[in-house]
Amino acid sequence: MVASATELAYDSKIEGEVIVSRADAVINWIRSNSMWPMPMGLACCAIELMAVAASRFDIARFGAEVMRFSPKQADVMIVAGTVTYKMSTAVRRIYDQMLAPKWVIAMGACASTGGMYRSYAVMQGVDRILPVDVYVSGCPPRPEALLDALVKLQGKVAREPSASKLLSA
Amino acid sequence: MPAAPDAVAALKGRWAGLTDRPSLDHPAVNVPATELLGVLRSLKEEHGFDMLADVTAVDWAEGSRPRFTVVYHVFSTVGHEYVRIACACPDGAAPEVPSAVGLWPGANWHEREVFDMFGIRFAGHPDLRRILMWDGYPHFPLRKDFPLAGIETELPDPEVVAETKAGAIAAPMMGGPFVAKAGGINMAETEPRAKDESWSERRPKPGA
Numbered sequence: 001m002v003a004s005a006t007e008l009a010y011d012s013k014i015e016g017e018v019i020v021s022r023a024d025a026v027i028n029w030i031r032s033n034s035m036w037p038m039p040m041g042l043a044c045c046a047i048e049l050m051a052v053a054a055s056r057f058d059i060a061r062f063g064a065e066v067m068r069f070s071p072k073q074a075d076v077m078i079v080a081g082t083v084t085y086k087m088s089t090a091v092r093r094i095y096d097q098m099l100a101p102k103w104v105i106a107m108g109a110c111a112s113t114g115g116m117y118r119s120y121a122v123m124q125g126v127d128r129i130l131p132v133d134v135y136v137s138g139c140p141p142r143p144e145a146l147l148d149a150l151v152k153l154q155g156k157v158a159r160e161p162s163a164s165k166l167l168s169a
Numbered sequence: 170m171p172a173a174p175d176a177v178a179a180l181k182g183r184w185a186g187l188t189d190r191p192s193l194d195h196p197a198v199n200v201p202a203t204e205l206l207g208v209l210r211s212l213k214e215e216h217g218f219d220m221l222a223d224v225t226a227v228d229w230a231e232g233s234r235p236r237f238t239v240v241y242h243v244f245s246t247v248g249h250e251y252v253r254i255a256c257a258c259p260d261g262a263a264p265e266v267p268s269a270v271g272l273w274p275g276a277n278w279h280e281r282e283v284f285d286m287f288g289i290r291f292a293g294h295p296d297l298r299r300i301l302m303w304d305g306y307p308h309f310p311l312r313k314d315f316p317l318a319g320i321e322t323e324l325p326d327p328e329v330v331a332e333t334k335a336g337a338i339a340a341p342m343m344g345g346p347f348v349a350k351a352g353g354i355n356m357a358e359t360e361p362r363a364k365d366e367s368w369s370e371r372r373p374k375p376g377a
Contacts, residue, residue: 085303085322085324085325085337086301086302086303086325088324088325088326088329088335089324089325089326089329092326092329092332092333093326093329114340117340118318118340119319119340120308120310120315120318120319120320120337120339120340121301121302121310121319122340123335123337124338124340124370128333128335129329129332129333129335
């Protein structure tokens with residue numbers, strides 16, 4: 001079974017040491033399977049984010065277990081919690097310090113819309129200062145919901161025209 | 170160790186300006202701002218009320234006299250009793266009372282919070298800055314004339330504003346704040362509901 005499956009993808013007898021593919025497919029395959037998160041934990045959603053990284057839910061299965069507290073080493077910012085106006089400066093600056101390509105997941109009701117905080121102090125959705133790729137509903141969301149968001153983001157990355165973007169950059 | 174009512178009686182005997190304050194729980198007393206520090210010091214050093222549990226304030230709304238009252242709760246870790254001290258700010262337009270940081274270092278952040286939320290200044294405070302809202306925020310959110318939804322304001326960082334055009338907005342009431350009505354037999358009617366759904370960010374407030 002294993003031998004027949006490998007023959008479908010790659011047969012060294014026929015193709016030698018060469019694999020033919022599209023540049024987009026290769027680049028996006030590399031990017032989407034190793035997305036290092038920047039854990040922007042601001043409220044109770046951060047507890048669920050920790051659960052996602054721990055053994056029971058194990059985000060390592062999807063290649064995103066390396067939480068980087070240095071924005072320069074991160075690919076995807078997970079905004080987990082309530083973004084106050086006072087905190088918005090730090091959130092935006094950390095996003096600016098991340099190297100492209102970069103993505104944003106708004107985790108939970110607060111990060112997505114301000115949630116239950118209709119207040120003078122809370123930003124009504126982090127998409128007012130960041131380009132959000134995936135929104136996760138829930139207050140806080142279940143860990144499975146965040147895993148689903150990560151898989152959705154991987155699907156989105158897989159459709160990006162990465163090669164033409166790199167050449168035009 | 171004297172009990173709280175005895176302590177209050179002793180204070181009233183010593184300072185003439187003190188009056189009883191209606192209270193459902195702990196002994197409470199109104200103190201003029203000029204006597205405030207003396208009363209607090211006496212409670213701490215002579216009556217064993219060694220812990221400052223809370224400093225907060227009341228805004229009685231514009232036009233009231235007094236407009237602002239600062240409230241202190243002091244606790245005796247020996248007698249396990251509270252005394253409440255209320256001090257009316259003499260000037261409603263520029264409210265100011267003396268700072269208690271010299272007596273309890275813990276008063277520092279309490280007084281910064283009262284300053285942040287009500288705009289009451291504490292004379293002699295070593296570092297009277299905002300503690301919750303950002304420096305430069307122009308309003309005092311817990312004052313009665315501050316609307317529940319907030320007031321449109323610039324964000325703290327001008328670079329972020331230039332990049333994103335975002336600002337602190339008057340938060341739309343749609344979806345909140347959620348208010349539960351007490352009573353009623355039908356449980357569905359006592360569920361928390363949005364107080365005012367008549368306006369949102371896209372739909373202006375009726376009559377505004």
